[in-house]
Amino acid sequence: MIRIGLLLMLLMSMALSSGCGVYNAYKSHNAPDLLPIPPELAGVDPEKEKARMDDLARQLETALAAGKSVVISPIFTKDAYHQGFRGEDGLDVLWENPNQAGGSYSLTWLRATQIRVDGRDYLVSVEEPGRYSLKVVNYQARDANLDGMKRADKPVASRGLGVTYLSSGSYKGHEWTQEWQDEISWNDRPRLKTYCTPTMGGHCIPHNVMESRKRVMREAGYHTTVKEVAKPAVDVATVLDRDFAAFDLSAGEVVMIDGVFAKPPNNWFVDDACVESSVAGILQCELRGFTMQRLRPSMDAFRQGLSEPALSPNRRARQLNLTSRNYSVPSETLAKLLSSATYRQVRFSAKPGEVDEAWGQTYYLNLD
Known part of the structure; x- marks a missing residue:
């Protein structure tokens, strides 16, 4: 079972990640509350973007020379949407590598760098060699609370699948109002x-x-204004006790793995199967079912996107639109390094389920 100190770290890390939700655990409308990003804000200076990508290439080269591994993984398309959640809401996935000092959890996707190649977004991170197994998934369910949630009348423990931890949190939302302005x-x-x-x-x-x-x-008159306000949420950390998926890394290699992320709500438990944990303010619930999505990368499309010509002098006079499908990595050094990646299939112990065009192949575990 997960240590209390680590549990606190996981719950704190959820405040830094995107919001998600849990099935049948609390009152929630699962309502997105996002301000649109104006198209002009998606552009970046080409020279600055090239310098940033060149710097990333140097960091990766240094890590590989030191015996680390570089991991690339596809992430959801921007149109992935389910019950009020966006695809990017399911990206806070933690993989455990027992070979690391103290058997710590690798916060792989929480601290990864995001790049775009041929219209597809990828995460790139440096990891220690070894075997990685999917262990923890964090969420923040927006517009949710634990009010009125039933409690079990006896201790709750994992029956071999895992445990979900719930705690009250908040997120920065926005409210539109009509205010008089001079x-x-x-x-x-x-x-x-x-x-x-x-x-x-x-x-x-x-x-x-x-x-x-x-x-x-x-x-002068009443005008629509938007204010940033704190709104209620429920922070969720699901810790698995059963193997779900795993992959291996060797020193000095660049690999592309399957993307494995949540399609919320992706865990199942009943309201009266939760009790107060040993940490104040945190509920512990017995996990009954759990699902994740598998995104298979296309190595051909990835390498083709990286082979696009670097920025010409004429293109450097215009801003790069990072959201454009035609955006290509402007650093020849980084493109060459990433294009050397080999495909490393993630091994699934979980059972395959349905396929969703936007969210990928479903895999699941449940109490048999």
């Missing part, structure tokens, strides 16, 4: 203007006037 205006610099006053004889008597035109940027 007029925003200014007067242009005064200018001297000459006017003519006609006389009875048809003559003109000139006179000068200093005039300034008023410009209004915003009329």
